Amino acid sequence: MNDDELHPDTVLAHGGTQAATTGHVTPPIAMSTTFGRDRDQGLIVGGDYIRDASPSYKDVERALIKLEGGTSALLFASGMAAATAIFSNLAPGDHVVIPSAMYWGLRKWVLAFGARWNVEVSVVDAWDPANLRAAVRPGKTKLVWIETPANPTWEVTDVAESAAIAHGCGAVLGVDSTAATPLFTRPLDLGADIVMHSATKYLNGHSDVLAGILVTRQSSELWDRIAVHRHDSGAVLGPFDAWLLLRGLRTLRVRVERQSATALELARWLEQQPAISRVRYPGLPSHPQYEIARRQMSGGFGGMMSIQLRGGKEAALRVASRLEVFLRATSLGGTESLVEHRATAEGQGSMAPPDLLRLSIGLEHIDDLRRDLERALV
Numbered sequence: 001m002n003d004d005e006l007h008p009d010t011v012l013a014h015g016g017t018q019a020a021t022t023g024h025v026t027p028p029i030a031m032s033t034t035f036g037r038d039r040d041q042g043l044i045v046g047g048d049y050i051r052d053a054s055p056s057y058k059d060v061e062r063a064l065i066k067l068e069g070g071t072s073a074l075l076f077a078s079g080m081a082a083a084t085a086i087f088s089n090l091a092p093g094d095h096v097v098i099p100s101a102m103y104w105g106l107r108k109w110v111l112a113f114g115a116r117w118n119v120e121v122s123v124v125d126a127w128d129p130a131n132l133r134a135a136v137r138p139g140k141t142k143l144v145w146i147e148t149p150a151n152p153t154w155e156v157t158d159v160a161e162s163a164a165i166a167h168g169c170g171a172v173l174g175v176d177s178t179a180a181t182p183l184f185t186r187p188l189d190l191g192a193d194i195v196m197h198s199a200t201k202y203l204n205g206h207s208d209v210l211a212g213i214l215v216t217r218q219s220s221e222l223w224d225r226i227a228v229h230r231h232d233s234g235a236v237l238g239p240f241d242a243w244l245l246l247r248g249l250r251t252l253r254v255r256v257e258r259q260s261a262t263a264l265e266l267a268r269w270l271e272q273q274p275a276i277s278r279v280r281y282p283g284l285p286s287h288p289q290y291e292i293a294r295r296q297m298s299g300g301f302g303g304m305m306s307i308q309l310r311g312g313k314e315a316a317l318r319v320a321s322r323l324e325v326f327l328r329a330t331s332l333g334g335t336e337s338l339v340e341h342r343a344t345a346e347g348q349g350s351m352a353p354p355d356l357l358r359l360s361i362g363l364e365h366i367d368d369l370r371r372d373l374e375r376a377l378v
């Protein structure tokens with residue numbers, strides 16, 4: 001059977017390998033940086049150099065095309081390399097819209113890039129479509145960028161509505177879907193043009209690979225430029241990292257379903273705790289965009305949430321310092337639960353509320369996580 005006939009879970013479980021034709025149940029690691037030509041100068045594996053495309057990228061890209069319902073995918077050396085490949089292919093004079101709540105490192109980069117290369121950047125509260133509508137300029141806006149749920153405050157943005165607004169002015173909609181994972185939201189089905197993941201997070205899921213990926217809904221001139229950009233800038237992955245990523249992907253479904261179920265139960269419990277003023281989790285009815293989340297996310301609301309402490313910044317730092325099962329570290333989407341005081345991590349200019357702790361829910365037993373939080377909150 002070919003991929004079209006298979007459920008994404010089956011493609012994931014097989015790790016994208018072609019065991020029937022190659023005999024390898026898990027794929028070999030193709031370490032070669034250079035690939036031969038036949039006597040007529042024909043390419044034997046479809047490229048002659050690792051920057052063109054290593055065979056080790058193909059299985060990962062194939063799995064993500066299937067998961068996201070796209071037509072083409074490009075694996076990058078990191079999530080930042082993937083996202084910046086899109087922005088880097090805008091032209092001076094273009095206008096872009098980005099959300100106020102988004103991955104801190106990317107916002108910082110886009111603002112600096114825009115200032116230097118004369119790409120005008122509007123920063124708006126993108127979860128309210130009225131703000132997006134007011135920000136776009138027909139013919140001038142070339143890219144609308146959203147992140148949903150958005151780090152670290154987890155606002156949910158309506159992808160279909162954002163796509164309509166972007167397309168209405170001739171722009172492309174790009175979505176950072178890292179926190180939602182391809183299992184809980186399929187932005188391309190909702191009209192987005194390009195979806196991006198930091199594969200460092202849930203896709204790999206074991207906190208041991210840095211990678212990023214883009215998937216496109218359809219071929220386009222922009223997509224062709226991005227492919228050339230990956231090749232020419234050299235923002236590609238090492239073969240062993242690609243192999244590890246494929247290994248992580250095999251268990252994506254069971255990992256994120258469990259993480260999401262634990263997160264929902266913990267979020268409901270955390271909301272009852274007197275020390276906490278607010279729990280930010282898209283799966284709670286108290287979430288401002290709960291109705292959009294219910295419509296747009298299927299199967300779960302993800303493993304990411306943030307809590308805000310009544311005692312302010314000091315209380316947040318105290319709770320973080322007392323946790324033992326939750327590890328104090330940045331990043332997300334691994335098997336281990338992590339806690340992070342985002343304002344500290346982001347430093348000067350951070351827009352993260354000082355009383356906020358971000359939690360990435362792992363695969364530990366929920367009783368241990370709850371007890372850990374219970375002890376830390378008193």
Ligand SMILES: *Cc1c(COP(=O)(O)O)cnc(C)c1O
Pocket residue numbers: 078079080081103106147151176178179198199200201210211212332
């Ligand atoms: C981590 C992250 C990124 C950046 O990805 P890297 O793989 O660290 O380069 C971008 N967006 C989101 C939402 C992230 O969590």
